[in-house]
Amino acid sequence: MEEKVIYIAGLGLIGGSIALGIKRDHPNYKVLGYNRSDKSREIALERGIVDEATNDFKEFAGLADVIILTVPIKQTINFLKDLATMELKTNVIITDAGSTKGEIVDAAEKYLTGRPVQFVGSHPMAGSHKSGAIAADVNLFENAYYIFTPSTLTKTETISELEDVLSGLHARFIQIDAAEHDRVTSQISHFPHILSASLMEQAGDYANTHEMTNRFAAGGFRDMTRIAESEPGMWTSILVTNKEAVLERIADFKDRLDSIAELISHEDEDGIWNYFNNARLTRKEMEIHKRGGVESSFDLFVDVPDEEDVILQILELLRGTSLVNIHINEENREDSFGILQISFKNAKDLEHAQKVIAENTNYKVTIN
Amino acid sequence: MEEKVIYIAGLGLIGGSIALGIKRDHPNYKVLGYNRSDKSREIALERGIVDEATNDFKEFAGLADVIILTVPIKQTINFLKDLATMELKTNVIITDAGSTKGEIVDAAEKYLTGRPVQFVGSHPMAGSHKSGAIAADVNLFENAYYIFTPSTLTKTETISELEDVLSGLHARFIQIDAAEHDRVTSQISHFPHILSASLMEQAGDYANTHEMTNRFAAGGFRDMTRIAESEPGMWTSILVTNKEAVLERIADFKDRLDSIAELISHEDEDGIWNYFNNARLTRKEMEIHKRGGVESSFDLFVDVPDEEDVILQILELLRGTSLVNIHINEENREDSFGILQISFKNAKDLEHAQKVIAENTNYKVTIN
Numbered sequence: 001m002e003e004k005v006i007y008i009a010g011l012g013l014i015g016g017s018i019a020l021g022i023k024r025d026h027p028n029y030k031v032l033g034y035n036r037s038d039k040s041r042e043i044a045l046e047r048g049i050v051d052e053a054t055n056d057f058k059e060f061a062g063l064a065d066v067i068i069l070t071v072p073i074k075q076t077i078n079f080l081k082d083l084a085t086m087e088l089k090t091n092v093i094i095t096d097a098g099s100t101k102g103e104i105v106d107a108a109e110k111y112l113t114g115r116p117v118q119f120v121g122s123h124p125m126a127g128s129h130k131s132g133a134i135a136a137d138v139n140l141f142e143n144a145y146y147i148f149t150p151s152t153l154t155k156t157e158t159i160s161e162l163e164d165v166l167s168g169l170h171a172r173f174i175q176i177d178a179a180e181h182d183r184v185t186s187q188i189s190h191f192p193h194i195l196s197a198s199l200m201e202q203a204g205d206y207a208n209t210h211e212m213t214n215r216f217a218a219g220g221f222r223d224m225t226r227i228a229e230s231e232p233g234m235w236t237s238i239l240v241t242n243k244e245a246v247l248e249r250i251a252d253f254k255d256r257l258d259s260i261a262e263l264i265s266h267e268d269e270d271g272i273w274n275y276f277n278n279a280r281l282t283r284k285e286m287e288i289h290k291r292g293g294v295e296s297s298f299d300l301f302v303d304v305p306d307e308e309d310v311i312l313q314i315l316e317l318l319r320g321t322s323l324v325n326i327h328i329n330e331e332n333r334e335d336s337f338g339i340l341q342i343s344f345k346n347a348k349d350l351e352h353a354q355k356v357i358a359e360n361t362n363y364k365v366t367i368n
Numbered sequence: 369m370e371e372k373v374i375y376i377a378g379l380g381l382i383g384g385s386i387a388l389g390i391k392r393d394h395p396n397y398k399v400l401g402y403n404r405s406d407k408s409r410e411i412a413l414e415r416g417i418v419d420e421a422t423n424d425f426k427e428f429a430g431l432a433d434v435i436i437l438t439v440p441i442k443q444t445i446n447f448l449k450d451l452a453t454m455e456l457k458t459n460v461i462i463t464d465a466g467s468t469k470g471e472i473v474d475a476a477e478k479y480l481t482g483r484p485v486q487f488v489g490s491h492p493m494a495g496s497h498k499s500g501a502i503a504a505d506v507n508l509f510e511n512a513y514y515i516f517t518p519s520t521l522t523k524t525e526t527i528s529e530l531e532d533v534l535s536g537l538h539a540r541f542i543q544i545d546a547a548e549h550d551r552v553t554s555q556i557s558h559f560p561h562i563l564s565a566s567l568m569e570q571a572g573d574y575a576n577t578h579e580m581t582n583r584f585a586a587g588g589f590r591d592m593t594r595i596a597e598s599e600p601g602m603w604t605s606i607l608v609t610n611k612e613a614v615l616e617r618i619a620d621f622k623d624r625l626d627s628i629a630e631l632i633s634h635e636d637e638d639g640i641w642n643y644f645n646n647a648r649l650t651r652k653e654m655e656i657h658k659r660g661g662v663e664s665s666f667d668l669f670v671d672v673p674d675e676e677d678v679i680l681q682i683l684e685l686l687r688g689t690s691l692v693n694i695h696i697n698e699e700n701r702e703d704s705f706g707i708l709q710i711s712f713k714n715a716k717d718l719e720h721a722q723k724v725i726a727e728n729t730n731y732k733v734t735i736n
Contacts, residue, residue: 125586130669130734139673145584176580187574188585192592195563197647198624202617204650206555212544214654216513217556218493220595224560227588228651232644240635249570250629254622256566261618267608276600279565282572283596286582301498305507311694312683319677325696326679366498 004029006165007064009057009079011035011044014097014124015070016136018169019049024138025168032060035133043133062087066165068122069096073237077107080119084111093162095122099185099234100241101149101178109152118158121149121178123185124171131231139170146171149178186245190238193227194250200228298350302340302357303364304328311340314363317356318342321349372397374533375432377425377447379403379412382465382492383438384504386537387417392506393536400428403501411501430455434533436490437464441605445475452479461530463490467553467602468609469517469546477520486526489517489546491553492539499599506536514539517546554613558606561595562618568596666718670708670725671732672696679708682731685724686710689717 006022008015011033019031033050034057035041041053054060057079061067067083069076076096083094094117098104101121108119126144146169148159163173176184203221207213239246263271304310311326325343344350350367357365374390376383379401387399401418402425403409409421422428425447429435435451437444444464451462462485466472469489476487494512514537516527531541544552571589575581607614631639672678679694693711712718718735725733 125584137671147584180578180580184574184578184580184584187571187578187581188589192567192589193644194625194628195567196588196592197644198621198628199560199563200647200651201643202621202624203555204647204654206552210548210552210555212548212552213555216493216515216552217654220564221556221560223591223594224564225647225651226591228644228647230644230648232641232648235644236637236640239632239640240637243632243635247629247632250625250632253566253570254625256570257562257618257622260562260566261615264607264611264615264618267611269604269608272604272607273600275569276561276565276596276598276603279568279572279593279596280598280600283568283593286572286585303505308690309683309687311691312680312687315677315680315683319680322676323679327695328693 004065004165005032005063006030007032007034007060007067008050008070009034009067010070010075010097011040011049011053011133011136012070013127013131013133013135013137013140015068016044016047016049016133017126017138017140018068018070018097018124018166019044020136020138021141021169021171022165023048023168026165029165032063034060040133044136047133047136049133049136057082058086062089064092065089066093066162067095069094072234073098073100073104073241076104080104080107081111083117084115088115088117090116091118092116093118093120093158093165095120095148095162097122097124098241099123099189099238101147101181103241105149105151105178112153117153118155119151119153120158120162121151121181122162123147123149123181124169126171138168141169141171144171146173147181148173148175149181150175151178182242183245186242186249190235190242190246191249191253193230193235194239194246195253196225196228200225298344298347299367300342300344300350300353300357301366302342302361303366304340305363314340314342314357314361317360318353321353322346323349323353372433372533373400373431374398375400375402375428375435376418376438377402377435378438378443378465379408379417379421379501379504380438381495381499381501381503381505381508383436384412384415384417384501385494385506385508386436386438386465386492386534387412388504388506389509389537389539390533391416391536394533397533400431402428408501412504415501415504417501417504425450426454430457432460433457434461434530435463437462440602441466441468441472441609444472448472448475449479451485452483456483456485458484459486461486461488461526461533463488463516463530465490465492466609467491467557467606469515469549471609473517473519473546480521485521486523487519487521488526488530489519489549490530491515491517491549492537494539507538509537509539512539514541515549516541516543517549518543519546550610551613554610554617558603558610558614559617559621561598561603562607562614563621564593564596568593666712666715667735668710668712668718668721668725669734670710670729671734672708673731682708682710682725682729685728686721689721690714691717691721 006029008019031050033044033053036055044050045053069079076098096104105121112119124141124146126141203213260275323342323344327341354365374397376387399418401412401421404423412418413421437447444466464472473489480487492509492514494509571581628643691710691712695709722733
C-alpha cells in the first residue's frame with residue numbers, strides 16, 4: 001500500500017479528529033501537523049495525533065500528498081493564497097473543513113487555477129461542545145455527513161482518492177454544489193442560529209422588566225436557545241461568508257412573521273390553526289421520511305416513576321440491544337423523571353424492547 | 369379531616385392527573401368528573417381517577433366544594449358563564465387550568481361578581497406528548513410550577529385552601545398577576561411556538577426546491593422545531609387569548625432581525641460577534657442562576673465509544689446516585705454515540721459520579 005504524507009493545518013478538535021481517523025485505516029501514512037500554538041502541537045504529538053508538528057505553515061506543505069486546512073474560514077482563504085506561491089507536490093490534493101463553501105471554493109479557484117493541484121471543498125458536519133487537540137476523537141465523524149463541494153480544480157479521481165484517505169473516519173461522504181451547500185445550510189443551520197440568539201437576547205431583555213421570565217422558561221424555550229451558546233467567532237465568520245443566503249432567509253422569515261401576526265390580529269382561528277397544523281405535518285413528514293432514509297429513528301416512550309435506578313433497571317432489560325439514544329424529560333418538567341425516550345437503530349430492536357419492558361415491568365410503554 | 373367534594377370538569381391528561389394527585393393526599397375526598405366523551409368517563413371510572421362521572425356539566429356543580437375547569441380556554445369561559453346561573457355551595461372555590469389567564473380571569477369577574485363564590489386562575493405548567501384520561505399520571509405535576517393568578521373574587525384564604533387540596537400533586541405553587549403571567553408566557557412559550565412553527569414551514573417550503581434541506585437538518589434544527597409538533601388547537605386558543613402580548617413580541621423580534629440583517633449587510637464582524645456573544649452570555653447567566661435556585665442542574669459529560677451497553681455500564685457504576693437526566697448526542701450527530709450527558713440533583717452526587725467513572729473506566733469525564 002502506498003505510503004502517503006498527509007498535512008493537517010490546524011490541530012483543533014476537527015483537525016485532530018480527522019488525523020486520528022486517517023490513522024485508524026492508514027497506520028502507515030505519515031501525518032504532519034501545523035498549529036500556531038505550542039500547547040496544541042505538544043498535545044497533538046503526545047497523543048500521537050500527528051507524527052511531526054510545525055508552527056510554520058510553509059514548512060511541511062511541499063512534502064504533502066494531501067493538505068487538509070482545518071483552520072477558521074478566513075485563515076483557510078489566506079492559506080490557499082499562500083499555497084499558490086509555494087512548491088507543492090504535483091497533483092497534491094488540497095481540501096478544507098469550513099462551514100461555508102462558496103467563498104473558499106472561489107478563493108481556491110482564484111489563487112490555484114493553473115497550478116498542478118487538485119482542490120475540493122469539504123464540510124465535515126460534526127462538532128462538540130469541547131474544543132482543541134485535547135478533545136480530538138477518532139469517532140467524532142462516525143456516521144456524520146462529510147460533504148464535498150467540487151471546484152474547477154476537482155478531477156475525476158480527486159474525491160475517490162480523498163474518500164480513501166478519510167475512510168477511517170466512518171463518515172457518510174456526499175457531494176453537493178458549493179452554492180447549494182451554502183443555501184441549504186443557511187436554512188437548517190445558519191439562520192436557526194440567528195433565531196436562537198435573537199430569542200435569547202429578547203428574553204434576556206424582557207427578564208429585566210419581567211422577573212418571572214427566567215423562572216418559567218421551560219423545555220421548549222431551553223431547546224430553542226441551546227445553540228445560542230455556540231462560539232461567537234465561528235458563527236460570525238459563517239454569517240459574513242454566507243451573507244446573501246442568510247439575508248434572504250431573514251427577509252423570508254419576516255414575511256412569515258407578518259402573516260401570522262395578521263392572522264392573530266384578526267383572530268383568524270382557522271388561519272392560525274392551519275398555520276400550526278401545516279408546521280406539524282411538515283415536521284411529521286420529515287420524521288416519517290427519516291424512517292426510510294439513512295437517519296432512521298425508532299423511538300420508544302416509557303413512563304417511569306421518580307425512583308432511583310429506574311433507568312438502570314430498564315437498560316438491564318435491554319442489554320445487547322442497539323439503542324442509539326436515551327433521553328428523559330422532553331416535556332415541560334425540568335427536574336423530575338417522567339417519560340424516558342429510547343431510540344433504536346431498527347424496527348426489530350424497537351419491537352424487542354417494547355416486548356421486554358412490557359413483560360418485565362408495569363411501566364406504560366408507547367411507540368410514537 | 370373534613371371530607372370535601374371536588375368537581376373536575378374535563379377528564380383529559382390535565383384533569384385526570386389533577387384528580388389522581390388530589391386523591392394521593394386526600395383519599396377521603398370525593399372526586400366527581402365531567403366529560404362529554406363516553407370513552408373518557410369510562411376510562412376515568414375504570415382507573416379510579418374519579419368516583420362518579422357525568423356528561424352533563426350542571427349535574428355535579430352544586431355538590432362541589434371545589435370546581436376545577438380543565439377544559440379548553442373557550443369552554444372554560446362558557447362554563448364560568450354557566451356557573452353564574454347555577455345553585456352552588458356558598459364559598460365554593462372555582463379555578464381552571466388554562467394556558468392564558470387574562471381572558472379567563474376577566475370572564476370570571478364579569479360573570480361571577482356578586483355571587484358567593486371564590487375564583488382564582490390556575491396554570492399548571494406541565495404537559496406531555498400524550499393526552500387523554502388514559503395518559504393521566506399522578507406524577508405529572510411533580511416539581512412543576514402551578515401558577516395561581518388572583519382575581520377580585522380571590523379571598524385571603526382561597527389560595528391556601530386550594531394549595532391544601534392540591535398538595536398531593538407535589539407541584540411548586542406560585543402567585544402572579546394574570547396580565548403579567550400572559551406577558552411572561554408570551555416570551556418564553558407562546559412566541560417561541562410561533563418561531564418554531566414558522567421555521568418548520570420555512571424549511572418545508574425550502575426543501576421543495578432545495579432537496580438536501582431535510583437530509584442535512586441536524587441537532588440544532590431538530591431542537592428548534594420540536595415544539596412545532598404541538599397540538600394546533602390549543603396553540604390557536606392561546607394566541608387569540610393572548611393577542612396583545614404575542615403581537616408585541618413579534619414586532620420586537622422583527623426589529624431584532626432587522627438589526628442583525630443590518631450587521632450582516634455591512635459585514636460588521638464586531639457587531640455580529642457581540643450579538644452572538646451577548647446571547648451566549650445571557651444564556652450562560654440563566655444557567656448559572658439555575659444552580660442556586662430550585663432548578664439546580666449539575667452536569668457531567670462522558671465521552672463514550674459507540675459500543676453496546678456502554679450506558680448500562682456507566683449506570684451500573686452510578687447505582688444509587690440521584691441522577692435526574694441522561695442524554696446522548698446533544699451535538700451535530702444524529703445516530704451514533706458520542707457524549708453522554710448526565711445531570712444530577714446536587715454537587716455531591718456529581719462529584720461522586722465523576723470520581724467513580726474516572727476510577728472505573730478510561731472514558732474522558734468533563735464537568736461543564
